[in-house]
Amino acid sequence: MAQRQLAFPQPDCADCPIRHRAVCARCETDELEQLESIKYYRNFEAGQTIVWAGDRMDFVASVVHGVASLTQTMEDGRRQMVGLLLPSDFLGRPTRESAPYDVTATTDLQLCCFRRGPFKDMLKTNPHISQRLLEMTLDELDAAREWMLLLGRKTAREKIASFLTIIARRDAMVSQTQATGEVSFDLPLTREAMADYLGLTLETVSRQMSSLKKDGVIKLEGKRHIHVPDFEVLLDETGDDDDGGVLE
Amino acid sequence: MAQRQLAFPQPDCADCPIRHRAVCARCETDELEQLESIKYYRNFEAGQTIVWAGDRMDFVASVVHGVASLTQTMEDGRRQMVGLLLPSDFLGRPTRESAPYDVTATTDLQLCCFRRGPFKDMLKTNPHISQRLLEMTLDELDAAREWMLLLGRKTAREKIASFLTIIARRDAMVSQTQATGEVSFDLPLTREAMADYLGLTLETVSRQMSSLKKDGVIKLEGKRHIHVPDFEVLLDETGDDDDGGVLE
DNA sequence: GCCCGACTTTGACTCAGATCAAGCGGGTAA
DNA sequence: TTACCCGCTTGATCTGAGTCAAAGTCGGGC
Numbered sequence: 411m412a413q414r415q416l417a418f419p420q421p422d423c424a425d426c427p428i429r430h431r432a433v434c435a436r437c438e439t440d441e442l443e444q445l446e447s448i449k450y451y452r453n454f455e456a457g458q459t460i461v462w463a464g465d466r467m468d469f470v471a472s473v474v475h476g477v478a479s480l481t482q483t484m485e486d487g488r489r490q491m492v493g494l495l496l497p498s499d500f501l502g503r504p505t506r507e508s509a510p511y512d513v514t515a516t517t518d519l520q521l522c523c524f525r526r527g528p529f530k531d532m533l534k535t536n537p538h539i540s541q542r543l544l545e546m547t548l549d550e551l552d553a554a555r556e557w558m559l560l561l562g563r564k565t566a567r568e569k570i571a572s573f574l575t576i577i578a579r580r581d582a583m584v585s586q587t588q589a590t591g592e593v594s595f596d597l598p599l600t601r602e603a604m605a606d607y608l609g610l611t612l613e614t615v616s617r618q619m620s621s622l623k624k625d626g627v628i629k630l631e632g633k634r635h636i637h638v639p640d641f642e643v644l645l646d647e648t649g650d651d652d653d654g655g656v657l658e
Numbered sequence: 659m660a661q662r663q664l665a666f667p668q669p670d671c672a673d674c675p676i677r678h679r680a681v682c683a684r685c686e687t688d689e690l691e692q693l694e695s696i697k698y699y700r701n702f703e704a705g706q707t708i709v710w711a712g713d714r715m716d717f718v719a720s721v722v723h724g725v726a727s728l729t730q731t732m733e734d735g736r737r738q739m740v741g742l743l744l745p746s747d748f749l750g751r752p753t754r755e756s757a758p759y760d761v762t763a764t765t766d767l768q769l770c771c772f773r774r775g776p777f778k779d780m781l782k783t784n785p786h787i788s789q790r791l792l793e794m795t796l797d798e799l800d801a802a803r804e805w806m807l808l809l810g811r812k813t814a815r816e817k818i819a820s821f822l823t824i825i826a827r828r829d830a831m832v833s834q835t836q837a838t839g840e841v842s843f844d845l846p847l848t849r850e851a852m853a854d855y856l857g858l859t860l861e862t863v864s865r866q867m868s869s870l871k872k873d874g875v876i877k878l879e880g881k882r883h884i885h886v887p888d889f890e891v892l893l894d895e896t897g898d899d900d901d902g903g904v905l906e
Numbered sequence: 907g908c909c910c911g912a913c914t915t916t917g918a919c920t921c922a923g924a925t926c927a928a929g930c931g932g933g934t935a936a
Numbered sequence: 937t938t939a940c941c942c943g944c945t946t947g948a949t950c951t952g953a954g955t956c957a958a959a960g961t962c963g964g965g966c
Contacts, residue, residue: 482807484897490810492803503796510800534789537782544792548751551795552758554802555740559730561809562738562857566953601914609810614953616915633914633962649732814923849944862923864945881944 418475418520420451426522431498432472433546436538444536448528454515467509469523470502476519477598480511481606491606493550496580496598500546504530517598561609564649569608570618571647574628574636578644594637601633622647666723666768668699674770679746680720681794684786692784696776702763715757717771718750724767725846728759729854739854741798744828744846748794752778765846809857812897817856818866819895822876822884826892842885849881870895 423429423442434445451474454460460478461467473495480493492511495501501513504526533540560572575589577597582589597604601619605612622628627644629637638644671677671690682693699722702708708726709715721743728741740759743749749761752774781788808820823837825845830837845852849867853860870876875892877885886892 480803482803484807484811485899486897488811488897490807492806505793511803534785537785537788540785540788540792541782544788544795545753547792547795547799551799551802554799554806555728555730555759558740558802558806558809559732559738561806563732563736600912611954612914613916613955617953620915649734649736651733859924860944861925861946865923868945 418451418453418518421474422446426474428472428474428498428522432522433500433539433543434472436542437536438538441536441538444532445524448524448532450523452521452523454519454521456515456517456519458515458519460513460515460519460521461509463509463512465509466507467502468507468526470500470504470526470529471521471523473497473499473501474520474522476515476517478519478521479514479516479599479603479607481514482511489606490609491603492554494607497584499550500543502526504533504543516600516603566608566610566614566618567621567647568649569610570604570615570622571627571644572650573604573608574638575641575644575648578636578638578641590641592637592639593641594631594635597634597636666699666701666766669722670694674722676720676722676746676770680770681748681787681791682720684790685784686786689784689786692780693772696772696780698771700769700771702767702769704763704765704767706763706767708761708763708767708769709757711757711760713757714755715750716755716774718748718752718774718777719769719771721745721747721749722768722770724763724765726767726769727762727764727847727851727855729762730759737854738857739851740802742855745832747798748791750774752781752791764848764851814856814858814862814866815869815895816897817858818852818863818870819875819892820898821852821856822886823889823892823896826884826886826889838889840885840887841889842879842883845882845884 421427423434423446426432429435434442437445452471454476456476463483475497478495478499478501479491480495481489481491483489501521502509533543560569564572578589578593578595581595582593599607601612601615604610605615608615610618619628619630623630626639627647629639631637669675671682671694674680677683682690685693700719702724704724711731723745726743726747726749727739728743729737729739731737749769750757781791808817812820826837826841826843829843830841847855849860849863852858853863856863858866867876867878871878874887875895877887879885
């Protein structure tokens with residue numbers, strides 16, 4: 411793969427795009443300065459592996475731009491994605507020496523890294539960081555449990571529809587809108603990575619995408635750009651409660 | 659169901675069986691006294707529902723005795739267990755008003771409950787509690803990710819074998835031993851609850867149990883008591899790395 | 907402008923686990 | 937003692953998703 415120059419600038423915390431959602435969201439100016447002294451940026455190209463399961467990992471990080479995934483692999487090659495990290499998500503465990511999963515950049519990616527030791531020390535003394543990290547970890551646990559329902563009980567079609575709504579919603583969140591009515595977005599994953607996410611084969615992913623297209627639930631523009639004429643129709647295909655469990 | 663009297667005593671923190679593993683594990687004597695003032699015990703019989711998804715939940719709790727489960731249900735009745743709480747595990751989210759899952763006692767159960775508001779306040783001021791809670795939440799996230807691999811990629815036989823090793827290991831941990839060689843333990847779940855845990859039907863659970871029995875991997879004594887002549891043989895059936903991912 | 911390789915789609919066939927349907931065993935209520 | 941219920945087992949059949957195989961598409965490099 412040719413070495414491209416990645417275009418991500420290295421922002422100051424003050425104008426960082428994830429300033430108000432990342433692990434540092436609740437930090438005051440002086441706390442940011444402290445963080446700034448142990449932080450550094452790393453860029454990765456789509457497809458690059460960031461760490462292999464079992465490798466030493468002496469940093470933790472926030473995703474600034476792009477998408478990273480956590481994947482488990484069995485001895486015979488079966489793979490299951492167990493984490494999908496979008497901008498502002500946190501990577502790594504302050505008290506752990508080595509990575510338990512493969513971490514891969516699924517798109518071009520920028521991480522804001524903190525050296526693990528100093529970060530761990532800050533956690534002890536800085537409640538703004540430790541409380542925020544707890545909150546984010548609990549959110550991730552909730553997401554993992556939704557994901558378990560998907561893996562254990564949903565049909566292939568429901569899995570695909572659910573995945574599309576997840577991406578659409580996270581996309582909407584970034585642009586400060588609500589996913590309703592007409593929606594379009596880019597898929598950050600190949601069909602194979604979608605299969606790893608959903609516990610399917612890539613052929614089944616492809617077939618179900620075609621089926622949703624045939625039924626007019628989605629339109630494909632290229633392989634990666636999705637247009638949804640009516641988001642509510644897509645929601646009906648997920649098998650979830652109509653409202654996404656928010657009200658009622 | 660006849661109202662039985664549950665036999666759990668109400669321990670002082672000082673001689674609580676989960677004193678050194680629960681959310682309060684790192685508290686000092688004076689901090690325990692503070693916790694003691696907002697804590698109360700509740701007992702449940704096997705099968706009782708503790709809260710329904712969507713219900714207001716104004717306490718958080720530690721499991722002292724017994725087993726509780728978190729379950730998600732789809733509109734058409736498909737069910738997936740998303741949490742299995744054994745002694746010392748933590749239940750509830752300090753900042754959340756209502757339960758997102760059904761919580762059920764799968765065996766007779768004792769909870770050590772804390773009123774949510776006061777507990778949340780203690781979290782803010784007491785780093786021993788908040789750090790311990792973070793650590794426990796991260797452990798639970800790891801467990802959820804193992805579970806995702808199981809749900810997404812393992813065969814029915816591997817799922818059963820994996821479940822048995824999980825129970826055997828947690829049992830061994832309580833009795834301060836290692837699960838190796840000859841092992842026996844009780845299943846805390848019905849076949850139906852196992853099916854909900856594993857993303858299978860109860861018929862498939864039953865068939866695979868029979869199959870493992872026929873192959874000499876396990877012996878059944880009654881429906882609930884499992885005897886494993888050689889734990890390593892059971893491990894080979896899980897599809898995981900031989901060593902459980904601990905060393906090597 | 908064409909070629910190459912990575913990614914994707916589609917088809918034919920198979921099979922693991924679901925579904926539908928009996929029947930068993932042991933605890934308990936009458 | 938009998939009847940019943942609940943949790944469980946087993947059998948027969950069906951089907952959704954996996955597997956194996958082939959062909960299509962698109963974007964970047966030369």
